[in-house]
Amino acid sequence: MENPREDFPTHGGCASGTVMEKFLIHSAESTCHVQLACSTQHCAFPLHGRQLCIWDTEGPPQQLLTLQGHHQSITAVAFGNKVNPLLICSASQDYIIMWNLDECREKILQGLIPRGTVMGTPPGRVLCLRFSPDDRVVAVCAGNKTLVLESQSQSVLVELEGHLGPVTAAEFCPWQANIMISVSEDRSFKVWDHCTGSLIYSSSVLTAYPLLSLFIDEESKQLVTGCADGQLWVFSLIETHHYRCVARVDLRKRSKSFCTTRTRSGWCSLPDTESQLRSTNDPEGVGETEVALPVLGLAHCHLSPLLTPERGRLSSENSKFLWIGSSAGLFILNLANFELESVLHYKDFRSLSIRVAGSCAVMSKATDCKAFCLLTSLFGSLTAVLEIDLAALVRSQQRLGVGRSLSVLASSCVLPTSPLYFGNVEEKSTKPASEKRSAARSAVKDQPLVFHSRVRSSGYASAPRTTMFSPKTSVKNSGERSSERRSSHRREEYPLESGLPTRLGRQVAVATEPAGVCCMQYSGDGRWLACGLGNHLSLVFDASLTRTPAAFSGHDGAVTAICWSHDGRWLLSAARDRTLRVWSVRRTELMLLLGKDMFSKPVQSAQFYYMDTFILLSSGPECQLLKYHIDTCKDEIQRYKQKSRAKAVFRLSMTDAVDVTSLSAVNDFYSHVVLAAGRSRTVEVFDLNAGCSAAVIAEAHARPVHEIRQNKGSSFTTQQPQAYNLFLTTAIGDGIKLWDLRTLRCERRFEGHPNRCHPCGIAVSPCGRFVACGAEDRHAYVYEMGSSTYSHRLAGHSDTVTSVAFNPSTPQVQLSSMHGGISIAY
Numbered sequence: 001m002e003n004p005r006e007d008f009p010t011h012g013g014c015a016s017g018t019v020m021e022k023f024l025i026h027s028a029e030s031t032c033h034v035q036l037a038c039s040t041q042h043c044a045f046p047l048h049g050r051q052l053c054i055w056d057t058e059g060p061p062q063q064l065l066t067l068q069g070h071h072q073s074i075t076a077v078a079f080g081n082k083v084n085p086l087l088i089c090s091a092s093q094d095y096i097i098m099w100n101l102d103e104c105r106e107k108i109l110q111g112l113i114p115r116g117t118v119m120g121t122p123p124g125r126v127l128c129l130r131f132s133p134d135d136r137v138v139a140v141c142a143g144n145k146t147l148v149l150e151s152q153s154q155s156v157l158v159e160l161e162g163h164l165g166p167v168t169a170a171e172f173c174p175w176q177a178n179i180m181i182s183v184s185e186d187r188s189f190k191v192w193d194h195c196t197g198s199l200i201y202s203s204s205v206l207t208a209y210p211l212l213s214l215f216i217d218e219e220s221k222q223l224v225t226g227c228a229d230g231q232l233w234v235f236s237l238i239e240t241h242h243y244r245c246v247a248r249v250d251l252r253k254r255s256k257s258f259c260t261t262r263t264r265s266g267w268c269s270l271p272d273t274e275s276q277l278r279s280t281n282d283p284e285g286v287g288e289t290e291v292a293l294p295v296l297g298l299a300h301c302h303l304s305p306l307l308t309p310e311r312g313r314l315s316s317e318n319s320k321f322l323w324i325g326s327s328a329g330l331f332i333l334n335l336a337n338f339e340l341e342s343v344l345h346y347k348d349f350r351s352l353s354i355r356v357a358g359s360c361a362v363m364s365k366a367t368d369c370k371a372f373c374l375l376t377s378l379f380g381s382l383t384a385v386l387e388i389d390l391a392a393l394v395r396s397q398q399r400l401g402v403g404r405s406l407s408v409l410a411s412s413c414v415l416p417t418s419p420l421y422f423g424n425v426e427e428k429s430t431k432p433a434s435e436k437r438s439a440a441r442s443a444v445k446d447q448p449l450v451f452h453s454r455v456r457s458s459g460y461a462s463a464p465r466t467t468m469f470s471p472k473t474s475v476k477n478s479g480e481r482s483s484e485r486r487s488s489h490r491r492e493e494y495p496l497e498s499g500l501p502t503r504l505g506r507q508v509a510v511a512t513e514p515a516g517v518c519c520m521q522y523s524g525d526g527r528w529l530a531c532g533l534g535n536h537l538s539l540v541f542d543a544s545l546t547r548t549p550a551a552f553s554g555h556d557g558a559v560t561a562i563c564w565s566h567d568g569r570w571l572l573s574a575a576r577d578r579t580l581r582v583w584s585v586r587r588t589e590l591m592l593l594l595g596k597d598m599f600s601k602p603v604q605s606a607q608f609y610y611m612d613t614f615i616l617l618s619s620g621p622e623c624q625l626l627k628y629h630i631d632t633c634k635d636e637i638q639r640y641k642q643k644s645r646a647k648a649v650f651r652l653s654m655t656d657a658v659d660v661t662s663l664s665a666v667n668d669f670y671s672h673v674v675l676a677a678g679r680s681r682t683v684e685v686f687d688l689n690a691g692c693s694a695a696v697i698a699e700a701h702a703r704p705v706h707e708i709r710q711n712k713g714s715s716f717t718t719q720q721p722q723a724y725n726l727f728l729t730t731a732i733g734d735g736i737k738l739w740d741l742r743t744l745r746c747e748r749r750f751e752g753h754p755n756r757c758h759p760c761g762i763a764v765s766p767c768g769r770f771v772a773c774g775a776e777d778r779h780a781y782v783y784e785m786g787s788s789t790y791s792h793r794l795a796g797h798s799d800t801v802t803s804v805a806f807n808p809s810t811p812q813v814q815l816s817s818m819h820g821g822i823s824i825a826y
Contacts, residue, residue: 018392019344022372023055023385024353031376031383032358035076035128037088038299040365042101043374044088045383046074052090054101055385057372067104069097069116078129078138080151087151089138090116091126096140098151119154122147125166132172137194139180141167146182148194158197162190169214173237175221183225185210189235191243201243206233215298217320220335220787222246224322226295232324234338236789246789247338247751251293251324251331258340261699296359297325301332302366303341303390323371325360327378330388336788337737337746342394346375353377354384364390406685406694406741408710408724410670418689419625419650420610420672494717494766494809501782501813504796506545507823510816511535517803517816519761523564524668524715526809528585530571531816532559538573540585543807545824552583554590561617563607566667570630572615574603580617582630582644591630592644605663611670615646618660623676623686625650652686654678655696664708664727668715673741675727677705683729685741697744701731706759714766714808723768730755730762736773738785752790753781758818761803765813772813774801780815780825796823 029049037044047053047066052074054065072093080087086101097116104114124143131138137157140147146160146167165185173179178195187210191201209228216223216237223235223243230251235243301321321341324331329345346355358378364371369391375384414420510517515535522529522543529541538552538559557576564571570591571583578599582592601620609616615626631643654660658678665674672689681704687694710727713719725741735751753760753775760774770791771783780794780801797817805814815823 018389018396019349019352020387020389021352021384022057022387025053025383027381027383029073030358030381032378034074034359034376035078036297036359036361036374036376037077037079038361038363038372038374039079039086040083040363042079042086043361043363043372043385044077044079044090045374045376046077046090047383049073050092052077052088052099054088057385057387065101065104065108067099067114067116069118070095076126076129076141078131080131080135081133082135087131087135089119089129089131089151091122091129091140091142093125094121096120096122096126096129096149098138098154117154119149119151120147120156127166128169130170130172132177133174134177137172139170139172139182139194141170141182143167144184146170146180146192148180158194160190160192160194160197160199162199162202163188165210168210168212169225171214171216173216174218181214181216181223183211183214187211187227189214189223189225203235203243207231213295213298215300215322217300217322217335219320222335222788224298224335226251226298226324228292228294230293230295230326232295232333234335234788238789241789244752244789247749249333249338251295251326254333254338254340255293255331255343257699258343293326293328295324295326296357297323297361299323299325299362300364301362301371301390302364303332303394323362323364325357325362325373327357327360330360330362330373332394337749338751338788339746339749342397344388344393352384352386353382354380406673406687406725406744408666408671408673408741409721410672410689412689414672415689417691418672419691420614420688422627422649492716492809494714495811501811501825502792502794503825504794505812505824507796507821508541508545509821510539510549511537516818517822518559519562520803520805520814520816520822521562521564522805522807522814523568524566524808525568526714526716526807528564528568529805529814529822530562530564531822532562532573532575534558536575536577538562538571538583540571541822543810543812545822550585550588552581552588552590554581554593555579557602560602560604561606563667565608566612570608570612572606572608574606574617576602578602578619580606580615582615582628591632592628592646593642594626594646598648601659604660607663607665608667609665609674611667614649616663616665616674618663618676620659621653621657621678623652623654623660623663623674624648625652625688650688650691652691652693654680654682654684655693656680656682658682661704661706662708662729664710666710666712666724668712675708675710677708677729679704681705681731683708683739685744695744697739700729700739700746701734701737703731703734705729705731707762709762709764711764711768713768716809717766719768726764726768728762728764728771730760730773732756732759736762736771736783738771748785749788750783750790751788753777753779758800758802760801761805763804763806763813765806765811766808770806772804772806774804774815774817776800778817780804780813782813794825796825797821 027047043055050070052067070092074090074092076091078089088099090097096119099116107114122142126142128141138149138151144163148157163184167182167184170182178193180192180194183189187205188203207227211225211227213226221237226232232249234246236246301323303321320335322333332341334341354375354377356378357375359376361374371388373386515533518532520531531539536555539549541549555575559573559575561574571585574580578596580594584591599619604618606617617624626646627649628646658680660676662677674686676684681699683697683700685695707730730736733756737746738748740747754777762773773781778797781790782792783790799818801817803816813825
């Protein structure tokens, strides 16, 4: 064992409390592009080419364990997964040696030279070593082959051949002992049964650059592989998914977006004071050169002890995190939403000796908030160990709090200065119906002597009103008909444990000529379905799609929004003709018309709000709150004179004065929160109790959000109060994102449905467990809330599925397409 003090200086706390260079050593040979190893307590790396050095993270920095036995330069090192005994395997051009770390220490204490067990000679340069979960088998990636060796008997079990380029990484499946996956410079991955030596699956060529790293997440059952150009590919390993691609992550774009969002939102700057001085001297970054971001290593990141400042809860409550080691820095990726949680660039810390890494290995402990990163220099012969304070790193880059907690559920009374107070005061001031009728009778009307509000028939065509027989009143009513009428739609509880709708039940055409369905919504009781069409019509179907629909005509443009009132009496529709109409569902007639004089631009979104007290709509950059009154009195003489009225009581504009693309608010219960999306790719939260903007989510998507959908539940089921703070957003070409209003963070991302040109609708199931969306491949996709990949594809349409809706009372989903077809899936 050599004394390391002459070979390296120890930097104690040189880079503030976030990143500390604990260990640095110079080697006679370059160790770049060598597989390094990190375990829960040890770091292993080659020294001077042929020596294997092991450094204890909990021991003194100067204490090194040096193992000798190789005659050529070591190219790969790997630790076993078990602690007792702790095995370590090293490979070079001449030998593959297995070391028992406990036995090596005992021999050193006895004054003997520790020796390892030679397992064989590899057929080429070894780029990767990997132990199986039980340490019985070792995979050796040498050239185009992968050798599977038994760690106890040192015999070759099988040789796996099939890659067209050098195999760069391999991993054993934790839940299937016989499965092993390998990636290669041929830009593909292969799934093997290493017990039989057979190939199970071979992917296509993924990218133009070699695949360098591999990681398998046991909980989400996903495969993550990284390539030399900074791309990450995520695949599902669930048996029924057939290795489908879940997501593709561009590390460079994610890094830029992370830094931009952090700057705009006022996040804390980098923790190193020297990096702040460097940024001040070169604020535009002109002197900085872009460094490639090859994915050199992937490892699990433990963030469970970290508390987020926004909610005071565990940040990894529903998420798993991944360490990404690159030549320019370290990144923490959230596997739920595929967004970066933290970014650490080596160049931002002047005191670090290595600025560009050639090899990287990361390990984080679950017991504390520490992580260790083992680096080798790309252009030199340095090897360093960095100690990272995860708590300081994550919290230094967390977004500052919004000032107060936001919630969809109203937690306070309506303020006297609130625009919502207008509706409450008017409701309290209204008199009972009996007082209104007595007042109307006592009022003196200036009318002709003979006046009738209803024109009666002359009676010439009707029979004389003579009573021939008196009705028999002694017969008791059996109650069969009334009970049948009452039980025709019973309010049964929504089955929370029901499965996904997968079977196509019924399909109908909404028009004789092709007319796309722009929007649709179920009534609150689930009995009726309203659809807005591109041919200016609005149709109301029964939930089973068996009867002739009721038609509501009057618009001169495509219907862009349709909404049921909470009591089910009124139907609201808005179209591109800059008009908004409220219809009586029972009488199929127009009750309220708001024309072009009120709106300068077409109404993009409109709905009933605050338990039918207001109408909430968006026109151009404004969100308007209308107080309305619908007159239900029938006067056949003045039947064409509209007595219903509405007036704007409050207006709000987007912060950046762009047009509103989507609007959402809860009408089934009292809520003060309104969500709006603008063409600037932002999502803004308005608090109508305070009458102001409460928060802004900048760059929510890569393109403008075309639909916001909240988790509103239904009257047939009950969810946890926190679940109502979840909402979805979708944009063309950027998938679906699940947000939490309390943190204003993207909690999960749903990708896999093709949506590149047309805006496709989204919906949340009443139980809050599923998300449905349309797609351009004539299918609808159904996701589970806890999974990033889809569970089912619903077929049946001949064109793009533009809108989806869940029935609030029964487990069924409604689909509509651009050609005007509607179908039900059970």
